Amino acid sequence: MKEIGLGLLGFGMVGAGVVRGLQANGELIGSRLGVRPVLRRIADLDIESDRGVTVDPAILTTDANALIDDPAVEVVIELVGGTGIAKAFVLRALAQGKPVVTANKALLADHGAEIFALAREKQTDIYFGASVGGGIPIIRALREGLLANRIQSIRGILNGTCNYILTEMERAGVPFNTCLADAQALGFAEAEPSLDIDGFDTAHKAVLLASLAYGGTVAMESVYVEGIRNLSSLDIGYARDLGYKVKLLAVIRSDDGAVEIRVHPSLVPAKSMLGSVHGVFNAVLVNGDLTGDTLYYGRGAGADPTASTVLGDVADVVRNLASAAAHRIPAIPDSGDVIRIRPMQDVTTRYYLRLSLKDEPGVLGAITAILGKHRISLSSALQKDEPENSYVPVVFVTHEAREAEVDAALQEIAALDCVACAPVRLRIEG
């Protein structure tokens, strides 16, 4: 059987997963492809540590550039991570016309335009399926399966760390910090968790999904980002009482030629598909004009699931090489346009608002008057008999309202004497 040479940059957890996957299923992959992918070289600064897989020491090198330049390496797998040296490696491979498979969402979110342009110029492939959703073939679905659709919205649970923490906060009713510490102890959260819990990892992925859906480039700065650090389990409990789960969602919606891209905690119906995604799992709900809602669910991280998608991409690249069809699918659809972003202030959605109100006559009237002035109408309200220092928590669920109006109303409400502490505002999706 014809062989095709792979070079692996980065021998960390996912790199070891790719090696393990090739060792376990390489023959199967070969029989499905008609071409056998063979790992020819692995480069990492550390080639001494035990990764739990046995590899021929002769293929290990600390010289990434030599790996890229090696004629025996026909496909470069970039699993170094980060936006520094990884960028140089990817550009070096593409400049030689070598196809690249990467899982590096940060690199593509920050430097996608440059990288994709070089791939196009050199008519070679860059595949990045594992950069969003780990083991879930969501990028493939968007780029190929749903190609005939206008994408109307994408709503994704894209960070397993956050979903694990939120699931535990709801299940055990314990505070964020406790759940974060537990997640860290279990290896579900990094020691430095900000990238995950403050929503930036999700935002990187949202940028890629929006680019795929709308065919332009999106700057990270156009994404509204709010993480889960300040979420109270009180609100998660109230949300549950109202029939919702709280999830960190990436929301991408297109309307009137403008696209909104936002990442924030959201209430989703508990019985919906997104509401049924627990623990470290991810899911992406895509609404296309022809297909309606479709959802893709699976493990969003982990060595083996990520390796599954990396190797799925390798298979595509191998098929393209075998049939001389490189750059058969452009990395990002060639719209050439810059996506027009809807400012967060113009977004309309439904809201969950929690206020701490003095339990005295006229207070509710004052609140509803302010909401009404800003054209915010209520679909329900929930008063909790759990006074804290003579303040009572009151939860309002609104109909669709404009973010700017809600901002203004909350500012006015916060200034009232009858209101203790800052109002809590969560957005409701679906």
Added chain:
Amino acid sequence: MKEIGLGLLGFGMVGAGVVRGLQANGELIGSRLGVRPVLRRIADLDIESDRGVTVDPAILTTDANALIDDPAVEVVIELVGGTGIAKAFVLRALAQGKPVVTANKALLADHGAEIFALAREKQTDIYFGASVGGGIPIIRALREGLLANRIQSIRGILNGTCNYILTEMERAGVPFNTCLADAQALGFAEAEPSLDIDGFDTAHKAVLLASLAYGGTVAMESVYVEGIRNLSSLDIGYARDLGYKVKLLAVIRSDDGAVEIRVHPSLVPAKSMLGSVHGVFNAVLVNGDLTGDTLYYGRGAGADPTASTVLGDVADVVRNLASAAAHRIPAIPDSGDVIRIRPMQDVTTRYYLRLSLKDEPGVLGAITAILGKHRISLSSALQKDEPENSYVPVVFVTHEAREAEVDAALQEIAALDCVACAPVRLRIEG
């Protein structure tokens, strides 16, 4: 922009959806592909009826063979349905080396081996994404995204009619026949519903999924098929009390080189992803050795969702033609093997058993003695205080047991004097 000519065989509901999709999104599809797909001819025996879409009468013909042979038609879309004349059309197109896109699961389940072999011989494409799961790109996921995985199991809700009926039976607690009549009135079930409710449509799809997962050909006769016609809403209610939903599942599992393929009503945990699939929606849960569980959800039927997948396939074919990479992906992985099927008698799973027992001493002992003799152990039992004619319904949930043993035990149990009417046996998945 370069154009590529499409010919549409069959101008029914899905055919009209394809025409509508091309009219609405043809320009978008063209910009994503770099090639514009143009509908050159439509063939149907009836070219008079109004399908709610406007087409140039000059492209309509009653002569399907002329359409296939027309040099202006470069891709043939087969939406005639059935296994008779549709087979001749597909073979005629492939014989000329023309790629075919079809949604015809019955045709491929019955004649896939012959059709796929001709496509391979002629090195042309046959795509059939819409034959399973309607608007859900599940075939693409199995064939491409999960390619690096050994598929360990597939569990699918693949028939929207059945899922709608089961959802309604649970929601309203009404009998099967009432729900079927409602579904028929709403257009969710055919006037002749057997193909759907007796499980054959699901079995056709299971055959295709098993072929894709294991790379051989599967005969329809190797599939164990049991429909939902005899399901009682009593059991759906008891299942709910036990924390389960009842779904018509296709179950495909591989173990020790043997594959089991079975279609029957199954209990799935209510809070699982499959348990959260309501109404006409479909979903497929795939377990791969690398990726673990992934799930794909969406509308399993309907003109627009099906057209979405048909046009996604057309896009693939167009890309293959544009890059001279026809037959880039074989229709079915080339294992050449015939899949070894595990006989239903050797399947092991957990069971839900409902018996109508005389409410008198010693009865439960007699039952459990029979179960024990057949190595069937119980995880729980539920006795309902709802005697009917002095018989009491008792529900047993078993641990893993072998189908043959359960058959034998139920036969013995049914023969006891203390047992009224035939025992009900449902299988539990997950």
